Amino acid sequence: MTQSLTEPPVRPTAEHPRARVALASLSSAEIRQGLAEFELDAAMTYLDDDELRPARGFPLYEERYVLLTPVDGPLATAPTARWAQAAALPLCLLSPRMRNRRIIDACFAADGATAARRSSRTASPGCTRICRAAAGPA
Template sequence: MIDKLQFFITLAGEQHFGRAAEECGVTQPTLSAAIRQLENELGVMLVNRGSRYQGLTPEGQRVLEWARRIVGDARTMKEEMRAARSGLSGHVRIAAIPTALSLIPKITAPFQEKHPDVTFSIQSATSLQILGQLENLETDIGITYLENEPLGRMVAVPLIEERYHLVVARTAAEAKLPSIAWREASTLPLCLLTSDMQNRRIINRHMGEAGVTIAPRLESNSMIVLFTHVLTGKWASIMPLEAARSFGFADDVAVIPLMEPEASHSVGVVALERDPNTPLVSALINAARNVR
């Protein structure tokens, strides 16, 4: 039953039988058969089917809530027994917004030193993707904005207040400015994160508050791409101060505070609210509370 529920959760997340089967490491007929067996056991249709996946039935939506709870509880039980038997070990999946990737070692480095049998996988994702992955049990910990979009049923631990700065090459004319207004920054050739990123939506909002709209010359979902273009001296970017200082380019770029408005946004660790949570997730949440 647990395996079938996990297949169902993955199908609901991927919304495609083929991709869900690939994610689960099984063939599509195996996954389809497992979903059919689950429907037979429960006595309800869970998935609207035609020639392809067409969404969950109302009963399927309700079963999805139960499936997440049951699979999550089963994982918690297994991890708790493993921790009782041999100490904290296992694998942690972390998803972070691009501007917060540099914060992760502040958590993982001391944690791994204390718990050497724990391994990590880390991926960059949008804030909405992170919340969806947490809900679908596809990731364990997220690092994202805490205040701009509804978090729902999450435990949240603040890490930093992002303060936005204009980032230019040291050779740029703006490099020696003590500060710059958002309206003024809008006239520069900007390279920014893509519009599906919450960071970009925040920048757009502050530009709107300054009475301007922006049309970036370049967009990317990679911070490295933005930095390498800034270093040419032909582009400028807008980034949180922590990110601008943490990607190894500090000596080659200048960061200028953005004013009018002066804005900051809370970024922190989020995890699905469960009682109890898995030992690994609980320990990482506690570790995040100790980050300085």
């Protein structure tokens, strides 16, 4: 999904020689400021941010949360897990400045838990590398 969303919509060609595409991981505040000051032409963010109301938005997808655990982990055979159960595990979470992290933290809090992170990143690929390393050889 990420690859299809991050492919440049316009590639520099003879038809568009000055077209430039830059991808950046920004906080909600940075996105809001970039759009307001016309430093950004477009952005991907959550639609529930009231401060972005003047911007035109449309949903690209719906999120679903999945817990990845080692095959011999404490929740490996569980078909589902509560947020409080997941909070007891060593987790790789996005940085607290990221909107998705704040959403996840609210889910933990609603289940009476606080996540104890082992590491944090500002982008999902960093978490993916850590998950692969933690899982060991395939």
